[in-house]
Amino acid sequence: MREKKSSSILHSISAWLIMLPGLILFAFFVWEPLLESIRLSLYTAKGIHLMDFVGLKNYIAVLQHPDFLPAIRNTFLYTFWSLIIGFLIPIIMATFITETVHMKSFFRVGVYFPNIMPGLATVMMWGYLFRPGKTGVFNILLSALGIQPFDWLASPAWTIPLIVLTMTWKSAGSTALIYMAGMGSINPELYEAATIDGATPWKRFLHISLPSIFGLGKTLLILQIISVFQILYEPLVMTNGGPNNASISVMQLVFRYAFEDYNYPMAASLSVIISIILVLLTAVYFKATKGKKPEYSTN
Incomplete structure (x- = not known):
């Protein structure tokens, strides 16, 4: 014993x-x-040196700042559009490549290639594509079709979706590879049986592939939300939060407090608020999805 x-x-x-x-x-x-x-x-500071204890005064100043509500609203809009665009596209890419018979390795390398580019270089490249006037790549293509140039990033309604599209182009490939790895662990006999029963690719995805990646998708979804809440250099470089704060994010507001105003206590206060929001969203999400999982079916 x-x-x-x-x-x-x-x-x-x-x-x-x-x-x-x-x-x-x-x-x-x-x-x-x-x-x-x-x-x-909880303090005032001179540079990074703490001065006087002020309690929640910095938090109140952050909440009352005129840019706070636009930044929160825009960050939730970034999250919404990233779920519409950025969450679905990797699943679609993974499904198509998994269903592909030939040249799978070529497509895997192709979808991952944008991910190896530096993030800032990606943003600058897309900035040239969206450049206003007749010098932007997309406007050159529109001109060739006889369509007037469009000021892409100057429209508040288009700015956030276009920035999310830029983020998705860069990161969708790596996420698709993770989904492909999950789909690769499925017993091939399930697909063979479904094919023999006359199941279409859509039904094979809905009843076989989707249940197998459900748990993986739950984890990647909350990780994507956390990542989108930290979006910074895309709106900073492409629009600087404009037009008229239409694309400012909470992390860009933290950047302004810390490196433009040198108000580190307010930057820290907003960072803590972001952490609390993410913890609450994560808790609510896992509570809402606890125990939910699709079942396999070939019908």
Whole structure:
């Protein structure tokens, strides 16, 4: 009995020793900055040096700032459009490539290729495509068709969807590969049986592929929401938050507080507010989807 207990203790110690480097790195790079941000948000500061304790005054100033509500609204619009465009496209790409018989490796490399480009280079490239007047690539194509040039990023209704399209072009390929890996673990006999029964590609996706990637999709969905809430350089470079704050994001507002106004306590306060929003959204999402999973069917 003692030997069994000693063995269990040694096993626990070994497990903790294995996790210790990761826990130290996690505490240093995640928890310490988070706690320091909370602390900074409760003080006034001169540069990065804390001055006077002011409690929730910085939070009140952030909530009352005229750019706060537009930034929150736009960030939720970014999230909405990313779910409409950016969440569905990788699933569609993964399904088509999985159903492809020839040149699968070629298509896998092709869809992943945009992901290896630096993010800033991608944004600048799409900025040239959307450039107003007769010098933008898309406007050149429209002119060739006899259509008047369009001021793409100057329209508040178009700005956010076009920025989301830019983000999707860059990142959809890597997400599609993750879905393809999930679909690759499906027993091929299920597809063969469905094909013999006369199931169309749409029915094979709906009743076989979709249930197999449901859990993966739940995780990637919340990760995408978290990622979209941190959107910064796309609106910063392409529109600088314009026109008239139509594309400003909460992270761009944090950037303005920290690196334009040098008001680090307000930047920290807004960062804490963003963290609270994301925690609440994550909790509500997993509560709402808990235990829900499609079942396999070939009918």
